[in-house]
Amino acid sequence: MPIPDAIAGAMLGTFRAMAAEIDAKRLSGPAVDELRTSLGRMESLAQQHSDIAAFSGQLAQENLMGAFGDAYGRALSGAARAEAAQPGGDTKLLARALEAYEQALAVHRGKAASAPLVRVLEEILALGRSGVSYLGFCRELEERGLDRALDGTVPLTRAALVDELGLAQQAWDRWRIVGAERELAWLDAAVARSGGAPPDALAVTMASLEIRHALEPHARAWSLAVHRWERAIENLVDWLDAHASFAPTDARWAGDSRAATEHNLARTRAVNPGQLAIRIELLARSGIAWDHLVEHETFRWEYTARRIGLSDERLRLVFATRPHAVVGGSPPRELVARAEELHAAGRHVRTDAGRAPAPGTPLATLRWA
């Protein structure tokens, strides 16, 4: 059974349209033949396969889309070269180029973020319409650095980085902030070094990749550490609450029957302490000692960003519970009573949780009293 028409159409539609465009232009030659062969093979595979993953896998293995794109590019560039070689070819090349810049301008005009790009495009179009020859146009682009201003998209990159930094600060995203700050610092230094000329696109891309590459392990270690202590805290909250009077009606343990709920409660009481020991070990592998958790930067950051949903009172109760969470053990009665009291008064949750403070707010942490 072939790939369904709708799916084959979605996957091959672009290529069919490109082949139709070549037909409409009445182009021919070896590149056009290659392009048809590639499309023909794609169509035939769509008939042979029924599994979409296998179909797209074979397209990739035979590099059919790549071969098609390559032949398509050669067919069009061959036609353009033939046209340029005719009398008046330079005039046509200039007209083509201006047409493309006009289309780009139409896309970007009116967008606030594109303002620097629009200025460059307008300057290029004014130059192209000043009566200059095609060669003169190319030279002026290079001399005025206009091609680089487009290619490097540096004005856009800087505006985008400033936006990115603002968003990262709003989101209290530690490593995104550092990344945006470093990229901005690199860009400003590069512009300063070259006397105000923008660095080329490849330099910007590579610097950005290097910065993100260097930060990625830190960001990943950070998120894993946060996950690990969140799960350890959750383990202790559940363990203490499983002993409280409200537990049998709490959604965390709700089963299909009363017996099932009781079983769930008994499991938490019995199993959590042994698992907590492993969670604390995992946390140590992330470089955090449980007893010093509240001083750790990841905790202070999340606490200040108000992403910890528990109130200070409840967090203090978590730390007080820890020494009692041993296999076969139970929490002291007064800790259970505190949990019941906080729960009844709704004081177990942090009231401003989820509402991030202003960017740059100094880091705070849980105080013991």
Next chain:
Amino acid sequence: MEELVALYRSRVARFEREAYAPRSLAAARALLDAAMRATTPEVFHQYDLAGHLSLNAAIARVADSEERRAVHWDALGETVRAAPHHEVLRALASTPPASEDALVSLVSRIHQQANLRIVADEELRERAWSNREALDEHEVVERGEVPPAWRSEQARSLARKVDEIRALFRAADANLAAFVPGWRPPWEVLDAPRHRLRLAWSDGERVERIRRFHAIVGGA
């Protein structure tokens, strides 16, 4: 002809400013030299050896750009990403393309073939990392001490976690195998510097995680 000379002169000046384009600079100088010696476009065409110098300039631009990318990925220890750039440089040096079309085809063919290897390589790392929490949970259930009455239930819970992880891998492996025939996760590759640097596990924990992946999902 003055226009052509002016164009090449400005191009030479630009490459002189850019320290990273030595081949492009040499090729642009050759074109400038031919344009300065020629009195008419026809003579220039002869000096250009019917487009040979222009083609050399195009090859030089590509080679300079590929070299910068190769150096960049090498510096980051990303050998799989650096490989196609080195391959393009070797191919350009051994058999220079005879036309601009051939140049474009050569570069795109090498990069397209490399893309599958890059995807498979990085897929391994990202899949390993995206299972970090699942592996934590697996270890917590496996090693957490429980009272004897709860042991059989915990064993069932562990078996469920294994099934969940395996199911995720089966689907993803089937997809990847469609692109890379016979693909099985080669976990030890995670020890290569390019992966080691970007995974946030300590060395000891990474070794333990690779062992755990083998135990749960198997591998190449």
